[in-house]
Amino acid sequence: MFRRLKYPEKPGRKSPLQTFLQGQLPSVCVTEALQPFNTLIDVRTSEEYHQGAIPRSLNHPLFDKLERSLIGSLYRQVGKDAAIQRGTSLIAPQLEHFLGSLRPLQSKLLTIYCARGGMRSKSLTRFLKSEGFRVQQLEGGYKAYRRHVLEFLKGYRPSLIVLHGRTGVGKTLLIRSLPDSLDLEDLAQHRSSIFGAVHLQPRTQKNFEALFHSQISDKPKKQLIFVEGESRKVGRVFIPEAFAEAMKKGKKVLLKASMETRVRRILDEYHPRDEKTLLQIEEILPTLRESLGKSMVEHLRNCLVQEKFEEFIQILLEKYYDPRYEHGMKDYQYDLDLSAEDLEQTQHDLIRFHSLQS
Structure with missing residues (x-):
């Protein structure tokens, strides 16, 4: 289809491509797009997608980073028509393959989005519609979604029970086992310590906030939530300011466990016998020289x-x-104050405490 579209020969006359891209398209707002029956298709570059995307969305990029840059330059320097024509020529040779990758989803309702709800998502939405897909465009694209998330997080101040305790006491294990809990470290993919990224892939700020929003947006506003005590920063991402304020005002529980228990739990968490894990830990050790001294760091390495x-x-x-x-x-x-030696008993005590606060 796109191969046959050519530029207009007369000034002021609309090209077949312009005509194809104009007209009404089925579109939805962010709230509607986030409904579970929608299959979200992100047509931005893989770099844009990995920097920040809507949870559950599938990345089917129309262009790579270099192609997108080229089209953007044409748009700024020559004009919209030249950019559209160039984009069409780039995607035409791979259109059948692109369409084939989406065929398994043809029975689903697809919601297409790009950066701002522009030509990338508009052209694909129209093309897929012509091919018989049930498809709609996200109004405003990813930018509209980001505004939606940030606006929500700005006012989200839930009631919290905040678990505190020394490293290894079992806070994260309890958060993972408790109902009505939010695991910030899992969302960040970082344990919030100097070794916190070992055998994990820390998330970007945008993806952290997106997953944070997806986990709590459907919870009742007055629901009491368990959360692990953290500083404002978890690894390289920041906890939303309003939520951080709620943590300061929440009910605080101090968990205690013996040194032996803490060592065992950390050993189970990090699996240091794995060669890759050992290498990561060893690479981090030099950063402790200022705090512990060169000789102590060397002893730790040994x-x-x-x-x-x-x-x-x-x-x-x-x-x-x-x-x-x-x-x-x-x-x-x-x-x-609670003992965390027996986590099953601690969990029972925390649930009882939760019921008394609700």
Whole structure:
């Protein structure tokens, strides 16, 4: 179809391509697009998609990064028609393959989006409609979605029960097992510590906020939620300001466990016997020289080499993590103290505490 579209020969006359791209298209707002029966198709470049995308969306890029840059330059320097024509010539040779990749989704309702609801999503929506797909365009594209998310997060201040305790006490394990909980570290894909990114792929700020929004937007506004105590920053992403304020005002629970228990839980979490994990940990160690001194860091490295993992973890807890925790939490007042030696019992106690606050 696109191969046969040519430029107009007379000034002021609309090209067949312009005619094809004009006219009404089925479109939806962000709220409608986020309904579970929609299959979201992101036609931006893979780089744009990985930087920030709507959760559950599938990336079917019309152009790669270089092609998008070329089309953008043509738009600015020559004009809209030249940019459209160039885009058409780039996608035409791969149109059948592109269409084939979407055929398995033909029975579904597709919602197409690009950066701002412009030509990329508009042209594909129209083309797929002509091919018999049930399809609609997201009004305003990803930019409209980002505005929607940020506006929601700006006013989201839920009631919270915040779990505190030293590293390894079991906070994350409890958050994962408790109903009505939000796992910030899972959303960020970072454990919020100097070794927090080991064998994880930390998310961008945009993707963190998108997943945050998708998990809490359907929760009742007055629902009491369990969350792990964090600073404003989890790895390289920031917790929304309103939510961070809610954490400060939430009910605070202090969890305690023995050194032996904490070491065992950290060992289970990090699996340091894996070669890739060991390499990542060893690469991070030099950053501790200022805090622990060169000789202590060298001793820690030797512990890794000799597979003295329990000693390695205990030194880090005693010399690095615990002093920082005590300094940061010294002024906190807690609403409840609990032993976390038996996590099943701790979970039961937390659920009972939750019911008393609701």
